[in-house]
Amino acid sequence: xxxxxxxxxxxxxxxxxxxxxxxxxxxxxxxxxxxxxxxxxxxxxxxxxxxxxxxxxxxxxxxxxxxxxxxxxxxxxxxxxxxxxxxxxxxxxxxxxxxxxxxxxxxxxxxxxxxxxxxxxxxxxxx
Amino acid sequence: xxxxxxxxxxxxxxxxxxxxxxxxxxxxxxxxxxxxxxxxxxxxxxxxxxxxxxxxxxxxxxxxxxxxxxxxxxxxxxxxxxxxxxxxxxxxxxxxxxxxxxxxxxxxxxxxxxxxxxxxxxxxxxxxxxxxxxxxxxxxxxxxxxxxxxxxxxxxxxxxxxxxxxxxxxxxxxxxxxxxxxxxxxxxxxxxxxxxxxxxxxxxxxxxxxxxxxxxxxxxxxxxxxxxxxxxxxxxxxxxxxxxxxxxxxxxxxxxxxxxxxxxxxxxxxxxxxxxxxxxxxxxxxxxxxxxxxxxxxxxxxxxxxxxxxxxxxxxxxxxxxxxxxxxxxxxxxxxxxxxxxxxxxxxxxxxxxxxxxxxxx
Numbered sequence: 137x138x139x140x141x142x143x144x145x146x147x148x149x150x151x152x153x154x155x156x157x158x159x160x161x162x163x164x165x166x167x168x169x170x171x172x173x174x175x176x177x178x179x180x181x182x183x184x185x186x187x188x189x190x191x192x193x194x195x196x197x198x199x200x201x202x203x204x205x206x207x208x209x210x211x212x213x214x215x216x217x218x219x220x221x222x223x224x225x226x227x228x229x230x231x232x233x234x235x236x237x238x239x240x241x242x243x244x245x246x247x248x249x250x251x252x253x254x255x256x257x258x259x260x261x262x263x
Numbered sequence: 264x265x266x267x268x269x270x271x272x273x274x275x276x277x278x279x280x281x282x283x284x285x286x287x288x289x290x291x292x293x294x295x296x297x298x299x300x301x302x303x304x305x306x307x308x309x310x311x312x313x314x315x316x317x318x319x320x321x322x323x324x325x326x327x328x329x330x331x332x333x334x335x336x337x338x339x340x341x342x343x344x345x346x347x348x349x350x351x352x353x354x355x356x357x358x359x360x361x362x363x364x365x366x367x368x369x370x371x372x373x374x375x376x377x378x379x380x381x382x383x384x385x386x387x388x389x390x391x392x393x394x395x396x397x398x399x400x401x402x403x404x405x406x407x408x409x410x411x412x413x414x415x416x417x418x419x420x421x422x423x424x425x426x427x428x429x430x431x432x433x434x435x436x437x438x439x440x441x442x443x444x445x446x447x448x449x450x451x452x453x454x455x456x457x458x459x460x461x462x463x464x465x466x467x468x469x470x471x472x473x474x475x476x477x478x479x480x481x482x483x484x485x486x487x488x489x490x491x492x493x494x495x496x497x498x499x500x501x502x503x504x505x506x507x508x509x510x511x512x513x514x515x516x517x518x519x520x521x522x523x524x525x526x527x528x529x530x531x532x533x534x535x536x537x538x539x540x541x542x543x544x545x546x547x548x549x550x551x552x553x554x555x556x557x558x559x560x561x562x563x564x565x566x567x568x569x570x571x572x573x574x575x576x577x578x579x580x581x582x583x584x585x586x587x588x589x590x591x592x593x594x595x596x597x598x599x600x601x602x603x604x605x606x607x608x609x610x611x612x613x614x615x616x617x618x619x620x621x622x623x624x625x
Contacts, residue, residue, distance in 0.1 A: 143280065152492055159488035167451055167484065177460025188469035206379075214380035221317060228315065249327050251334040251407070253366040255621035 290502035298501065304512050307348030309360050314370070315400050319377040319384065319524070320393045322400055323347075324370050328363035333624035335435050336368040336405040338397060340418035340425075343389070343527070344478055346519050347373035349604050350415070352512050358603060358613060365617045367624065368405060372397045372418075377524040382471035384524035386424065386534075387549035394425040398433065409435035411624065415603060416441050416573065420541070423555050423581075424548055430557045436623045437562045438616065439581065441573045441599055444555070445542040446535045448577035451485055456536045463532040467525040479520040485571050513600065542580060555581070561589035563619050565612055567602040568594055591619070 166172060195205045204212075253259075275283065315322040339359075341347040350371070351359040362369055372394065377384060394412075401410050410433055414422030419442025426437050443449060455461070466473070483490060493510070500506040523531075540546035546553040562585055566578045575594070582592040593615055597607040 145280065145284065152495060156488045156492040160486045163487045164451060164485070168454055170457075173454045173457035174460045176455060177457060177462065181462050181465055184466045184469040210379045213378060217318060217378065217380060224315065224317060249330050249332045251332055251368070251405075253329070253331040253333045254625060255333075256618075257622065258625070 287502040291498065294501045294504075294507070295498070298507060303515050304353065304508060306353060306512055306515065307346075307351045308354065309351050309357055309363065311371075314404060315397070317393075317396075318381050319374050320397070321373045321375060322370060322397045323373060324404060325359055325363055327368060328360065329366040332366045332368045333621065334407060335409045335411050335624040336370060336401050336407055337362070337411045337413060337620070337624075338401050339369065339371040340394060340412060340414040340422045341371065341373045342416040342418045343374050343421070343523060344417060344521055346516060346521070347371050349516050349600065352516075352604055353508075356509075356512075356604065356609070358608065358616075361609075361613050362617070362620075365621070367620065370397070370401045370404075374521055376475070376521050377472055379471055382467075382525040385526045386421075386530050389421050389527070390424040390428060390548045390553070391551070394421060395429065402433065408433050411436040411438070411620065413438040414440070414442060416443075416599070420535075423541070423558070424546070424553045426558045426560065427553045427555045428548055428551045430559065434560050436620065437558065437560050438620070439562070439564045440603055440612075441566055441570055441578060442564065442581060443573045443577040444581045444584065445577050445579070446539050447542070448574055449536075450574070452481070453536060455481055455484075456532050458537050461532070463529050467529045471525045473523045473525065473528045475520040475522045478523060479518065482517075482520070482572065509605070513605070517600075542584075544584070555584050556586045558585045559587050561623050562587045562591075563616075564590075564592045565602060565615070566592065566594050567597045567599055569597065570599045570602070572599040589623075 191206070195207070198205045310326040311323045312326070313321060314324045339347070339350065341350075351357040354360060359369055359371070398410050398412075402408060412422045412426070412434060414420070414437075419439035422437060422439060423442065423444075426434050447453060456463070493514075497507065497510050500510075534540045534546060538545070541553075541555065544554045544556060562582070564578065564581050566573075566575055568575070570578075579592075582590050593612075595602060595607075595611045595615075597611065601607040602612055
């Protein structure tokens with residue numbers, strides 16, 4: 137009979153669980169050091185700096201190639217965003233008008249359930 | 264099987280265990296191929312309508328699943344870092360579906376990735392524009408003046424800021440899931456954003472919106488071994504369809520991290536991580552005081568015992584600080600995600616939420 141103490145599968149699972157806890161705990165301790173904060177701050181700064189320098193280079197390159205840059209596409213996106221916003225407003229307005237008309241002539245969509253539900257403590261029935 | 268019968272069940276012999284492991288090894292190989300060949304599981308399938316969409320903001324209304332519903336509608340405010348379908352994974356594992364079947368009228372304010380031109384979004388936009396706009400639309404759609412709000416994680420922070428800047432209504436009840444207040448207690452995030460070394464201005468000015476990989480990595484770093492161990496466990500359980508399905512939906516959600524608007528990230532770092540303004544009660548949004556002691560509505564705060572993202576110490580002062588008479592904190596077993604989704608949530612949080620809200624939604 138394979139009891140839990142000698143079952144190799146169980147032992148493997150226990151080992152994995154312990155290892156996960158220990159590695160997480162050890163790493164968390166290491167991450168609480170000031171040295172870690174300093175290195176992480178430097179890395180984040182360096183990565184952001186590199187990204188910006190690359191972005192600037194690409195912008196000059198695209199301008200030389202007579203292609204739109206990212207910022208120009210963003211401007212275009214912003215204009216589309218505004219158009220989308222106005223379309224949404226029109227949609228909302230149309231929906232409101234449609235709801236008003238439908239409720240006035242009784243042809244509205246599927247009726248919603250009544251808002252009359254009581255909590256089980258007040259309803260008296262089973263929850 | 265009864266508990267007595269389970270107790271009597273004999274331990275399998277070594278031969279049986281070997282045979283079982285060989286069978287599982289074969290199944291692993293077969294199903295492993297299926298795993299890589301099959302599409303990701305479909306999530307967020309509860310029927311819903313998009314009520315409004317504007318940039319990063321999306322307001323859904325879920326179609327009722329009960330014949331009679333409670334008077335007060337509920338607006339769920341999702342965390343800005345992740346997708347709302349964590350609350351609507353698959354049928355049977357969906358908090359939304361559960362609440363609908365229990366007779367609640369559910370709306371959700373969910374987020375899409377902010378676009379580059381939305382890098383300037385700030386707390387003011389979320390707290391004084393997006394949430395009030397959604398509340399107004401919920402009122403309009405439901406025909407009710409009162410609205411209850413549920414905020415998950417940072418959605419809880421935004422809900423608290425909304426509630427404290429709109430203390431005169433129309434909020435009826437507030438529920439927060441794992442919501443941090445004392446950001447000094449988020450020790451690892453504090454270290455990641457140490458003001459002596461972390462130049463948030465340089466980061467935001469250089470890259471605009473903070474990319475999702477950076478957000479995802481910072482969450483992953485809190486438990487660096489867990490992903491690798493999780494993959495070993497996935498391989499071991501490849502024979503178990505239920506395990507694989509559950510792993511895939513949660514893994515998909517965890518990796519589906521959203522970028523954060525640059526200015527919003529800058530404010531979060533400076534006002535919350537560095538100056539701890541929410542806890543110190545010095546927070547202002549758009550010139551309006553956002554002191555959570557001004558919140559007087561009934562409030563429930565559900566926190567997880569083993570939350571590695573929002574440690575209990577960071578969430579604990581919420582209930583002590585709000586000004587409500589009707590306030591309750593529940594500490595439940597589980598972690599940051601298992602508190603709201605999965606078998607643990609079905610057993611613990613969901614029934615508690617149902618009973619708390621039902622008494623306050625008429």
